[in-house]
Amino acid sequence: MTTIEHNSRSASTNKKTMLWLVGGGLAMLGMSFAAVPLYDMFCRVTGYGGTTQVAEANGKGIIAREMGVRFDASVEPGMPLKVVPARLETNPIGTISTVTYLATNLTDEPLRTTASFNVTPAQTGVYFNKIECFCFTEQVIPANSTVEMPVTYFVDPDLDENSELRTIRQITLSYTFHDS
Template identity: 55%
Template sequence: MSDATLPHGNSNNNRVALILAGLVLGMIALAYAAVPLYQIFCQVTGFGGTTQVSDGNPKGAIARDMTVRFDSNVESGLPWRVTPAKPVTDKIGNVETINFVATNLTDKPVTGQAIFNVTPEATGIYFNKIECFCFTEQTLQPGETVQMPVTFFVDPDIADDQDLDTIKTITLSYTFYAAQTQGS
């Protein structure tokens, strides 16, 4: 082997090493960005039953009724009892406010957070929250019971989606879990 081939071989090896290092760094960056990018995607498209956030409904109401049911689940690590609101039936587009009721079952302050989705999932793009306890962590004092409001409306544009013509009920579901920052 001549000396003339060695630098060329090392150059190729260095280039491959740099490409592989760049791929590894790119994969690490994508791993960190995946969750926020996925959340943005879900919020924009309503994918997976992700709801929208709104300041209000400028479109008004339409004649079609929709029932919204409410569901709550509490992760075993959160010592709370949460009672969902009763179902609401109203014209699509009307703004409604309901309350979940949460009780801290311990003698210590406990901080929780809720994640949410709607079913059927395809309705997520049309379900708009104006105000929701789920936007922030909630700290309940020992034995405290609180009302946790949700103000929402179903976007009248749902009537333009032929795939959802037969939908008469949407379920808004919350799963409550212990926040990583406990207490107050």
């Protein structure tokens, strides 16, 4: 093999290697942008990490087993908002219920907020369904005002069929309010 043939093959090999590296880098960059929506979709489908479900209604009925639902709220540090969660409710599983959080804007300006949420124990997320929730959209709270923030939910009766959750008697729905 002559030096020219060797250099030509090396250049061709280097070009292929460079194309693979650039292509791999672009694929990794694309996957990094897709990771958040894919992870969010995975959590919503599986209830992973306490992610709740969204439903239009409870088509499975009500069962005799009761479940307590405790409500919790926290506010991003430095945010001028006071939130009072709803009180503990205990209902037969499958019961559709509406509770109300109270949010007070402590400033002289309108306040925009969004709320992130989860349930604990995390394994119950796939069974906790929200029909309506203030957390689905951004909320605008007028200056120096208190507003009601309703949540309509039910616990899916299929929870009773999960042997790992037989001892669970209470679920906690937590919201963290963020400045938007």
